Every structure is written in structure tokens, then in C-alpha cells.
Amino acid sequence: MNIHLVALLGVLLAIPAAAQPAAPVRPRIAVVIDDFGLTYPKDQPDEDWMSIPWPVTFAVMPVSPRTAAAARRTKEAGHELIIHFPFDKYLQLRLPNESVAPDDLKKVWDLLGKAFAQIPGPRGLNNHQSYRATKNRPMMRAFMGLLRERGGYFLDSHVSGRSVAFDEARQAGIPAAVNSIFLDGTHEPKGRRSGSAQLLAEAIAKDKAVCEHYLRMAAGLARKRGSAVAIGHHYFHGTYQCLREEVPKLQAEGFEFVFASAVAR
Secondary structure, eight states, rough: OOHHHHHHHHHHHHHHOOOOOOOOOOOOEEEEEEEEEEOOSSSSSSHHHTTSSSSSEEEEEEESTTHHHHHHHHHHTOEEEEEEOOOTTOOOOOOSSSSHHHHHHHHHHHHHHHHHHOOSOOSEEEEETTTTTTHEEEEHHHHHHHHHHHSSSEEEEESTTTHHHHHHHHHHOOEEEEOOOEESSSSSSSOOOSHHHHHHHHHHHHHHHHHHHHHHHHHHHHHSSEEEEEEEEEEOOHHHHHHHHHHHHHHTOOEEOOOOGGGGG
């Protein structure tokens, strides 16, 4: 064999194989469904939510006759379980601006203990309503100190644009995320509307259209930022139908649906 050819072959063999291009990162959406444990006859049944085949994070309310069952079903279904923690309006808190009130902190501490006892093994916690508390820095700072001892992540439901909860969680060294958008567009449980079957069907169709709009907005945010969190409520038949129909379409478009823990940082 020609000596020059042999030398060239040696050089080629010494060159490492080109690295395979990294798989493109898919935009991620975390869907969180709130208020499990609060159940009414006309709501979308919990069993329907539990049967969803892609990852969903279910937030379960403490201190409800259905709390323990909802927590157990969530884990049995393989979905992610978090505590849906209420400050105000559930707790009567004074929330002074200059420092946390000792009686406020005791109320929160007591409820947090009950929540972890009734909802064992949660991956994290998000806030139920709590418009005043999540704006109150002394309370959020004290609460994150309590939560840090328990472990898990914190999801700021972001019911107020002035919420400091995410910031205080991060300052406390707790993995945290922020809600991007509410899928139902309101905190009112429209699944309990009264009236004729026709009126109820029209209401569900309207709720479904609202959810489709907001879910597409969440997808746009995820494409821009890499991830987004979208919170809905388990009362809404329209939200359930929307997710059942629209999530497979978004998955086909390249979106990945994940638990909220996957986007906490």
C-alpha cells in the first residue's frame, strides 16, 4: 500500500467520530389542577381527572372530608401530589407589614402540620387564593422557613401581580416555580351551575373555549421561555374536556407535558 495512503488512513482513524447533534429541547408545559378535596355533585368526577394518561400535578386542599381520599387516589394514579395551602381567606390573619405576627405564624404552623399529616408524601405545595398573604413579605419569609424544613418545592399560584412568594422561596433555597396562566380564567367553580341541561351544555362549551384560549397562550409562553405552568380547577367540565382534546394536539406539535416539579428551579 502506498506509504502516503497509509499515513492518511492513520490520520483519519485518529480523528474522533463527530458528536451526534443534541436532540432539540422541547418546550415544556406543567398543568396543575387545584382544589381536590373540595368536591360537589355537579363537578367533573375525580375519577375522570385521575384517568388522564399524561403527567398532571394535582393540588389537594387540607382539612376536608375528602382530603385523604383525593391524596391517595392521586398517588395511586401516578400523578404528582402537592398541598394546596390556604392562608387568607381560610385563616384569619392580621398580616402586618413590618414583621410577622406571632399569632399569624402559629395559625399557619398548625395548618401546615395538619396538611402534611392529611396529605402524606407531597412533592411540593402551592397557595390557594391567599391574595393578601402572598404579598406580605414577613409572612412569606417566615413561611418559607417552615416549608424548607419539610422539603419539596413551592409553586407560586400568582393570584397577585405583587406576590413575593416565589422570591422568598428562592431566597430560602427552596426550588420554586410561578404560575403562568389560569386555564379557567376565574376562581369560581362553574361546574356547579344550575339550570337546564341546555344551559349547562352551553356553559361547559364556553368554559372549554376559555381553556383552549388560555392553554394556547401557555404554549406560546413555553415556546418563548422553555416552560410554562398552567393552573386549572377540578370543578370545570369544560377545562377537563379541553385538556383531553387539546393536550394530544400540543404533544404532536412537539410540546412536552411534565409535572410542576420538573420546572421548579
